[in-house]
Amino acid sequence: MILDKDWQDWIVENLSLQCSATSLVDLMVQNGFDRQFSINAIHNSMNTGIETNCFARGVCSIPEINYLRIADSNIKVSMRISKPDIVIIDNFLSDYECDAIMSESLSRLAPSEVVSVHSLENQLHLHRSSHGMYFSRCETPLIESIESRINLLTNYPIDHGEGIQVLHYKIGAEYRPHFDYFDENTLGGQKHMMQGGQRVATLVMYLNNVEQGGETIFPELGLKVFPKKGAILFFSNINNQGQVEPLTLHGGAPVFKGEKWIATKWLRQYKY
Numbered sequence: 125m126i127l128d129k130d131w132q133d134w135i136v137e138n139l140s141l142q143c144s145a146t147s148l149v150d151l152m153v154q155n156g157f158d159r160q161f162s163i164n165a166i167h168n169s170m171n172t173g174i175e176t177n178c179f180a181r182g183v184c185s186i187p188e189i190n191y192l193r194i195a196d197s198n199i200k201v202s203m204r205i206s207k208p209d210i211v212i213i214d215n216f217l218s219d220y221e222c223d224a225i226m227s228e229s230l231s232r233l234a235p236s237e238v239v240s241v242h243s244l245e246n247q248l249h250l251h252r253s254s255h256g257m258y259f260s261r262c263e264t265p266l267i268e269s270i271e272s273r274i275n276l277l278t279n280y281p282i283d284h285g286e287g288i289q290v291l292h293y294k295i296g297a298e299y300r301p302h303f304d305y306f307d308e309n310t311l312g313g314q315k316h317m318m319q320g321g322q323r324v325a326t327l328v329m330y331l332n333n334v335e336q337g338g339e340t341i342f343p344e345l346g347l348k349v350f351p352k353k354g355a356i357l358f359f360s361n362i363n364n365q366g367q368v369e370p371l372t373l374h375g376g377a378p379v380f381k382g383e384k385w386i387a388t389k390w391l392r393q394y395k396y
């Protein structure tokens with residue numbers, strides 16, 4: 125379905141008048157449009173309406189609305205800040221999906237590695253003591269449905285995403301503060317960027333509740349995100365000017381009690 129020119133102009137005009145995206149979605153639905161179609165149309169206008177096309181500059185965001193209706197469920201935004209662009213959404217995954225990802229990954233877990241600054245080879249590092257594995261893109265029907273949900277949320281094409289990575293932290297395990305974007309000034313960073321360009325955004329999906337510790341921390345912001353089963357943390361590694369954002373420095377705090385399971389998805393600037 126394609127939105128006709130009058131409706132496209134109506135969206136652009138009302139966004140420029142600072143009308144909320146939610147009210148525009150509601151009005152479109154009252155006029156017979158499908159809710160998800162309306163959300164996508166408004167999202168597209170928000171992105172293309174900005175001076176230079178955000179997408180081409182690697183800017184990836186989530187529409188500024190209170191909730192999104194994706195695959196028959198209401199996904200509610202519970203918190204967001206704008207600089208850097210960080211969004212927390214509850215109930216992105218069901219309990220069943222969280223449990224299935226953990227059990228499907230268990231037999232493939234191996235000590236986690238970090239990106240080398242010298243080459244494409246990753247390496248083990250004292251600063252990262254979790255165990256992890258990667259699903260290839262669309263590897264199972266469950267992974268495929270989560271990737272398509274991420275696409276509806278961010279409007280970023282599925283083929284720009286790295287495979288979903290599952291991480292398991294036992295007591296004491298952590299991931300010290302780091303950046304997810306590649307450092308263009310290192311050989312390793314340049315080599316990684318040759319395929320798919322920069323990591324423009326990170327999504328962390330929390331697969332379980334952690335008894336104590338295991339928060340995702342942003343030391344430059346004084347922000348701690350507590351793991352909550354089914355919730356998702358999104359942050360954009362790129363600012364509005366298309367530059368990497370050092371305020372996204374983040375880490376996984378040590379687990380003190382229980383264990384921590386997450387699944388991460390990195391979105392790339394180009395097809396990956």
Ligand code: PD2
Nearest residue numbers: 299328339340374375376388
């Ligand atoms: O463990 C975490 O909470 C976390 C958060 C953000 C891990 C990563 N990023 C990562 O593995 O890069």
Ligand code: ZN
Nearest residue numbers: 302303304374
């Ligand atoms: Zn990270």
